Amino acid sequence: MENLKLLVRITDGDDVGAAVQEAVLDVQEVNGQYFVEHIFDETTNNDIATYIEFRDMSSGTAETIATCSDSVTVLTVNTMACGIGIPKDYIVGGNLLATLAVNVLDYNKVAVPGASVFVDGILKGVTGSNFGTDGFIKTHVKAGEEHTIRAEKDGLEDSRTLTPGALGIHNFDLILADQGSIVTGMTCKSILDAGGSVGSGLYTLDVDGAGPLDSFTTWCDMETNGGGWTLVQNRVKGTPMSVKGNLTGPLFTNGTTDFFSDREGAITDAHWNALRSISNDIQVFSVVPGNIPDPQYTTIEILTSSAPACNSWEDAVSLLEPKLVHYEVSGCNFQNGDYTSIGTGATNIGTVTTNVSSAWITNGIYATGDEALSLYLR
Secondary structure, three states: OOOEEEEEEEEOOOOOOOOOEEEEEEOEEEOOEEEOOOOOOOOOOOEEEEEEEEEEOOOOOOEEEEEEEEEEEOOOOOOOOOOOEOOOOOEEOOEEEEEEEEEEEEOOOOEOOOOEEEEOOEEEEEOOOOOOOOOEEEEEEEOOOOEEEEEEEOOEEEEEEEOOOOOOEEEEEEEEOOHHHOOEEOOHHHHHHOOOOOOOEEEEEOOOOOOOOOOEEEEEEOOHHHOOEEEEEEEEOOOOOOEOOOOOOOOOOOOOOOOOHHHOEEOOHHHHHHHHOOOOEEEEEEEOOOOOOOEEEEEEEOOOOOOOEEEOOOOOOOOOOOOOEEEEOOOOOOOOOOEEEEOOOOOOOOOEEEOOOOOOEOOOOOOEEOOEEEEEEO
């Protein structure tokens, strides 16, 4: 028992601004039973989230060997009862496990302590501050199944839905931000040029300035290919295209192994057309067949006279069109490898094809995807 310690965290999720309380405790033996003891500060709410982590210190470093999480109503329940989860990347009960490494951040990319983290609606823990990595929590789930991971604190929340592979560690961020904390500009490029970028993330855009259009929130890619890219649509094959107005993030980022199909959707056509009128380039992240979900990106100049149009840029007035734009050097039949398109028809709404239409492609990367795409303007 001298090598066993308990990390205990509690937080009052309903108390705005409440800090997480945490302590690392030694296990004591008394008459053949084992105890820990600690007095936390009084909370202002009856309902608290509690997280216990059992740590083996025998190797000189803290190795988590089990965890336990629960929500407790203080006035009616003074004992905590929950099952112990053994977080090992082994075969447990015939099921392979995957590791989720979750960073909970505010919009300025600062770690958030005291955030409650749920997996499929079940509380899995509370992010810490003094012990371990700030704003970080690690948990384990059954591999090969879809899971929704959600973090919340002070009325703010963010979530991701993914299907993790076995025996891997899946790192991702959950961003807790309200509208007041998100940088505002006409486009992601204008924010970048004005020095207002705080990295890729959610921004509020007002694309027509003093015009009649409402502002909306979307993801800005501030790193890829010079940055300043405004996300306007996520397309997923087999999923009907929808208008969501606000977009919470891309389907994937270059090099990631996680794919967020729940982010399908587009900004409104009014915002789309306003952005088209002040943009010069398109960027498409697309899934490559056989490498799902390993995305590649292609950057394309908006219509030039040297790229004949089958579906012209001027006619692309709605993001809900299955085939948004289509350029082909000879004919409009997708033959001879001289074509470039975003979308190829009603049955392939998640397809991007970019081939040998060199007058239209600017970065020299040609990607063909059949499953999903994220579409940006700059």
